[in-house]
Amino acid sequence: MPSNPTHMLKLGLQRTTSYIDHLPIFTKVVICIMVAIEAAALLPGWKLKSWGWLEPDLVNFSTLYRTNTYPLMHIDVFHLTINFLGVVPLLERFEKEHGTLISLALFFGPFSTVPALIYVVIERGLLGANTPILGSSIWGFLLYASEAIRENATVPYFIIWGQPTIPTWTVPIAALLLAIVVTPGSSALGHACGLAVGYLCMHSLFLSSRP
Template sequence: MIIKVLERFRDFVQNLPLWTKTVTWTALFIQLVSFMGLRTSKLALSWSNVFQKHLVFEVYTYVFLHISLLHIIFNLVSLLPVMAKFEKEHGTFACVFITMLPYTLFPAFMHLIFYRFIFAKESISIAGFSGWAFAFISATCIHNPQGPIQNYIPKHWIPLIYLFITTIFVPYASFIGHASGAAAGYATPYIFEHIPLKLWAEKVDSIGSRFKGYQSYDELAYASLPIAEPSTGNPKFPGTGTRLGT
């Protein structure tokens, strides 16, 4: 039974678009390394590590680190449907750009600023994909407000409801990380409106199209930012010393 589940999961991941598949395998590899007893805690993001130990790479690596098996499972369930849909609709370049710049750096900077200057807890770290999940769900809701519950709850409020539930019921969840991710998602159309995405994507697509699963830029899809349905929630699993998600 377990073997069949693992085989189906492997097949599912292999059919994902290139960037979504890459980040999935990267996170799973780091989780495997952690299970083997190797120290991966330095991949989590904290003020003390970045500014006192000069581990600047943490502003990117923290999203790939998860503190437990349940943590990574829940985050993948939340993230993969919306991220894969976005990449298929808008291209791999757009997906890489939006994840590795606003969706990663904005929550990272907000965490560093708040935990250094407001909470004065420099050693508190964050880790996980959940900031990305909040970002993609927010981008989806703000650009595709039509849905089965629109007559009861405005769709653009859904990420905020998720945020409230997660903050109240999930211990150690990072409110700052999740809220920053949601804010970055809401800002997605404004970001794309002010960058020459088509020009950049066309230059990269000629090279990227050589790789299996690479999704080329689609101007029509870009004009309809994004249309994935946020069908999953964003549960987290608490861990010691590290805020869950962003």
């Protein structure tokens, strides 16, 4: 039987809706907030993105909220969709493992603010630049780095031609380099800050868990 495009669309929407329904609450709320921001940004006179993105020269004590809001902002619907595909599965897994309250505290706390402050220090203090960044991809790289460190403990290398070849913990770095090539307009420095925090968090966790 030939595929019916309308039926396939309905089936896809049903699967997407079912997947979202089964997401834990924090992940689900984050998705709703991001979609709502993207929709509100389309309204005339609403400059939500410039209000919430992380712009180094605008960060001071009265605008520290930017170090928490920038992951919720995206350039456009395409940017939002790409980030959803990469971030939501990792965020879902993290929340299921650590709980909603811990996820809320971390992602609207150090998992946003620490990469943001590192970025501001390097971008403004060392490079003398003022490039704004926005998008949840910084969470994605942070989570990807932490997953790689954890996986490295059990599978230290990827096997190629029967030989241990690529250290598992380096895969997020390769992903960062690939992102630079594929999406040259993305913030390599912002992603690198997310990676660094993810690596440091998992390294500290392993050290604290040792007897």
